[in-house]
Amino acid sequence: MSHSHTGSTPVPGGAAPVLSWKNINYDVKVKGGVRRILHDISGSVYAGELVAIMGSSGAGKTTLLNILSGRVQGGRLHGEINFMGAKRDPHSFKRMLAYVEQDDLMYPALTVEETLRTSAQLRLPDSTYSLAAKDERVETVMRQLRLSHIKDTMIGGHGARGVSGGERKRVSIGAELVTDPSILVLDEPSSGLDSSSAEMVISLTKEMSRERNLCTMMTIHQPSAEMVAQFDKLILLAQGKLVYMGPAADAVPYFESLGHPQTNPNPANFFIDLMTIDFSSADATQRTEAHVQALVDRYAEFRERRGRIRPPQKEYPASDGAMAAEDAARDASINGSASASIVAASDRSSKASHVDGAGITAVHDAVGGDITREAADLVLVEPPPLNSWLQEVLVLLKRDWAMTLRNTSFVRGLLVQCLALLIFVGFAFFQLKHDQKGVQNRIGLLYVFVLMSTFPVVFPAMTMIMAGRPVLFRERSGGTFRMSSYFVARSLSLIPIIYVPYITVLTGVYFIAHLQYDAAKYFIMLAAIVVLLFASLGFAFSMAMIVDSMELMHIIAPVTLATLMLFGGNLANSETITPVLRWIKYVCIFYYPYAALVQNEFDGLSFTCAPGKGFCYEAGLDVIQAYSLNELSIAVCIVICLSLGVAFYISAYGLLRWAAKPRFLWI
Numbered sequence: 001m002s003h004s005h006t007g008s009t010p011v012p013g014g015a016a017p018v019l020s021w022k023n024i025n026y027d028v029k030v031k032g033g034v035r036r037i038l039h040d041i042s043g044s045v046y047a048g049e050l051v052a053i054m055g056s057s058g059a060g061k062t063t064l065l066n067i068l069s070g071r072v073q074g075g076r077l078h079g080e081i082n083f084m085g086a087k088r089d090p091h092s093f094k095r096m097l098a099y100v101e102q103d104d105l106m107y108p109a110l111t112v113e114e115t116l117r118t119s120a121q122l123r124l125p126d127s128t129y130s131l132a133a134k135d136e137r138v139e140t141v142m143r144q145l146r147l148s149h150i151k152d153t154m155i156g157g158h159g160a161r162g163v164s165g166g167e168r169k170r171v172s173i174g175a176e177l178v179t180d181p182s183i184l185v186l187d188e189p190s191s192g193l194d195s196s197s198a199e200m201v202i203s204l205t206k207e208m209s210r211e212r213n214l215c216t217m218m219t220i221h222q223p224s225a226e227m228v229a230q231f232d233k234l235i236l237l238a239q240g241k242l243v244y245m246g247p248a249a250d251a252v253p254y255f256e257s258l259g260h261p262q263t264n265p266n267p268a269n270f271f272i273d274l275m276t277i278d279f280s281s282a283d284a285t286q287r288t289e290a291h292v293q294a295l296v297d298r299y300a301e302f303r304e305r306r307g308r309i310r311p312p313q314k315e316y317p318a319s320d321g322a323m324a325a326e327d328a329a330r331d332a333s334i335n336g337s338a339s340a341s342i343v344a345a346s347d348r349s350s351k352a353s354h355v356d357g358a359g360i361t362a363v364h365d366a367v368g369g370d371i372t373r374e375a376a377d378l379v380l381v382e383p384p385p386l387n388s389w390l391q392e393v394l395v396l397l398k399r400d401w402a403m404t405l406r407n408t409s410f411v412r413g414l415l416v417q418c419l420a421l422l423i424f425v426g427f428a429f430f431q432l433k434h435d436q437k438g439v440q441n442r443i444g445l446l447y448v449f450v451l452m453s454t455f456p457v458v459f460p461a462m463t464m465i466m467a468g469r470p471v472l473f474r475e476r477s478g479g480t481f482r483m484s485s486y487f488v489a490r491s492l493s494l495i496p497i498i499y500v501p502y503i504t505v506l507t508g509v510y511f512i513a514h515l516q517y518d519a520a521k522y523f524i525m526l527a528a529i530v531v532l533l534f535a536s537l538g539f540a541f542s543m544a545m546i547v548d549s550m551e552l553m554h555i556i557a558p559v560t561l562a563t564l565m566l567f568g569g570n571l572a573n574s575e576t577i578t579p580v581l582r583w584i585k586y587v588c589i590f591y592y593p594y595a596a597l598v599q600n601e602f603d604g605l606s607f608t609c610a611p612g613k614g615f616c617y618e619a620g621l622d623v624i625q626a627y628s629l630n631e632l633s634i635a636v637c638i639v640i641c642l643s644l645g646v647a648f649y650i651s652a653y654g655l656l657r658w659a660a661k662p663r664f665l666w667i
C-alpha cells in the first residue's frame with residue numbers, strides 16, 4: 001500500500017463490525033395512512049466484506065441501503081445504527097462513506113483522469129497526501145479499475161460520445177475510491193450494463209474491497225451466478241422484511257434446509273423466485289404473501305436460536321498460519337453432515353466467528369484470510385481533515401474553467417453572438433449625428449447596451465449553472481467541499497468568458513456609433529457595464545437556485561427580465577409609472593446602469609434643431625431631465641448596481657446552501 005493514514009485511529013480489521021444496525025423500522029406517509037417500508041431489520045457488516053442486498057422490486061433494498069448510508073429523506077425512522085461500535089456522527093460519517101449512485105453523475109467534459117484527480121485533490125487531506133501522493137493514488141486506482149488506457153477519454157454524455165457504460169460505472173467507483181473511504185456503498189452498480197461489464201464491475205469491486213479492507217455494500221437486481229459467487233454476505237429482503245442475512249455460500253443450503261430445493265441454477269433467480277409476491281390474482285397474492293411471511297418467520301426463528309448452516313464438508317487449503325486458523329475455524333463452523341442442516345450456534349468455535357447483534361454468524365471470518373495485515377489497519381474511525389478553503393477554490397476553479405472552455409458549443413455560440421451583435425448593433429447605430437435623430441438613437445443605443453449585458457448573459461449562465469446542479473448535489477451529500485468554495489469558484493470561472501467578449505463588443509459598438517470620444521467617458525461607460533455584467537451573473541445565479549428545472553427556468557427568467565426591462569428608465573418614464581409599482585426601479589438592474597450611461601453620454605453634448613419641426617432638445621442635459629434619469633449621480637448609480645449584484649450573489653449563496661443542504665434522517 002502506497003500510503004498511510006497518519007492521524008487517524010487504526011482499528012484492526014475484523015475486531016468489530018464496521019457498521020451494525022438493530023431493529024430498523026421505516027414508515028412513510030401514504031394516502032390514507034402510514035406504510036411500513038422496512039420491518040425490524042438488524043444486521044452488521046465487517047471490513048473486507050462484499051455484501052449484496054437482494055430482493056424483488058419494491059422489497060426495500062434501496063431504502064435499507066440509503067438508511068445505512070445516512071441518506072434517506074422523509075418518513076419516520078426508528079432503530080439503532082452504529083459505526084465502529086458507536087453512534088454515527090453525521091458530518092464525519094458522510095465523509096468516510098463513499099456512495100456510488102445508480103446514475104453515475106459526473107461532468108461530461110472532464111476526462112477520466114481529471115475526474116479522479118479532482119476527487120482526490122478535493123477529498124484526500126493535504127496533511128497526509130502530497131500532490132504527488134494524490135497523483136499516485138489516482139494512478140493506482142485507475143490501474144486497479146482497468147481505466148489507465150482510457151484516462152484521457154472524456155466522460156461524455158448529453159449527446160457527446162464518451163466512455164462506455166461499464167467504464168463510466170468504474171469511473172464513478174474510482175472517483176469514490178480515490179478518497180480512501182471506510183465504507184463503499186453502491187446502488188444497483190450493474191444496472192444498465194451488459195453481463196460481462198457487470199461481472200467486471202463486481203469482481204473489481206471485490207478486489208478493491210479485499211485490498212483496502214473496505215466494507216462494501218450494494219443493492220443488486222438480478223446478478224448472474226458468477227456475480228453471486230463473488231459476494232461474501234447476502235441480505236435478502238421481501239416486502240421490507242428480512243428473509244436471510246449471512247454468508248452468501250450458506251444461502252442456498254439454508255433455503256434447502258427449509259425444504260426449498262434449488263430449482264434455478266442461478267442462486268439469485270432462485271432466491272427471487274422464492275421471495276416474489278405474485279400480484280396476478282387475489283388468490284396468488286394471498287398464497288405468495290403467506291409463503292414469504294413463512295420465510296420471514298423461519299428466519300426470525302433461526303436467528304432467535306442463533307442458528308447456522310451446516311453445508312456439506314469441504315476441504316480448505318491452509319496457505320499460512322493465520323489463514324489456517326481461520327479456515328480451521330470456518331471448517332469448525334460449517335463442518336458436519338453431508339446434507340445441510342440448521343444447528344444451534346452454541347456448538348460453534350468462539351474463535352471462529354463474530355456474532356452480530358442479532359445472533360447471525362458474520363462472514364468476516366470467512367474472508368479474513370484474503371486481507372493483508374497492512375490493509376487490516378486501514379479502517380478509519382475518524383474522517384480526514386478538510387483541506388484549506390483556498391485550495392478547494394483553486395481545484396474547483398481549475399475544473400470549472402476547463403469545463404467552461406471545453407463547452408465548445410457555448411464558447412462558439414458566445415463568440416458568434418458577440419460578432420453578430422457587433423455587426424448589427426454597430427451598423428444600426430453607425431456614426432451618430434448631433435441632431436434630433438442622434439438624440440433618439442443615443443437613447444436607444446444606450447438601452448441596447450443594457451439589454452446586451454443582461455439577456456444574452458443571463459440565459460447561458462443560468463443554463464450552465466443549472467446543468468451542474470445534479471453533480472453538485474451528489475458531491476455535496478458526500479461532503480466533498482465547502483459550499484462557499486464551490487460558489488466562489490463557479491462565479492469566478494464564468495467571469496472571464498462573459499466579461500472579455502462583451503466588453504470587446506461594447507467597446508467596438510461605442511466607437512462605431514461614435515459616442516463621445518473621451519477617455520474618461522469611455523471608462524465610465526465600461527464601469528457601468530462591468531457592474532451590470534456582475535449583477536446579471538448574480539441574477540443568473542439566484543434564478544438558477546430558485547427554480548429546480550430547466551423548463552421552469554425558461555418560463556420564469558424571461559418574464560422576470562422582461563418585467564424589469566419595463567422599469568429600466570427607457571420604455572416607461574420612471575416618474576409616470578404608478579406609485580404602486582414605482583419601487584420596482586429601485587431593485588431593477590437595468591435602471592441604474594442605464595441612468596449612469598445616459599448621464600455619461602448626454603452630459604456635455606449639444607444638438608442641432610431643424611427649424612419649424614416643433615419640440616427640440618438643444619442640450620444633452622435636457623434629454624437626461626426629460627427621461628427623469630438625473631435622480632442619482634453616476635457614481636451612486638454604479639455603486640447601487642454593484643450592491644444589487646452583491647445582494648443577488650448573497651441570496652444565491654443562501655439559496656444554494658438551502659437547496660443543497662442534505663435533509664437526511666439520522667439515527
Ligand SMILES: Nc1ncnc2c1ncn2[C@@H]1O[C@H](COP(=O)(O)OP(=O)(O)OP(=O)(O)O)[C@@H](O)[C@H]1O
Nearest residue numbers: 028037055056057058059060061062063064074075
Ligand atoms: N418516500 C416514500 N414514500 C412512499 N413509498 C415509498 C417511499 N420510499 C420507498 N417507498 C416504497 O417502498 C418500497 C421499497 O422501495 P425501494 O426503492 O427501497 O425498493 P427496491 O427494493 O430498491 O426496489 P427496486 O429494485 O424496484 O428499485 C416501494 O414499494 C416504494 O414504492
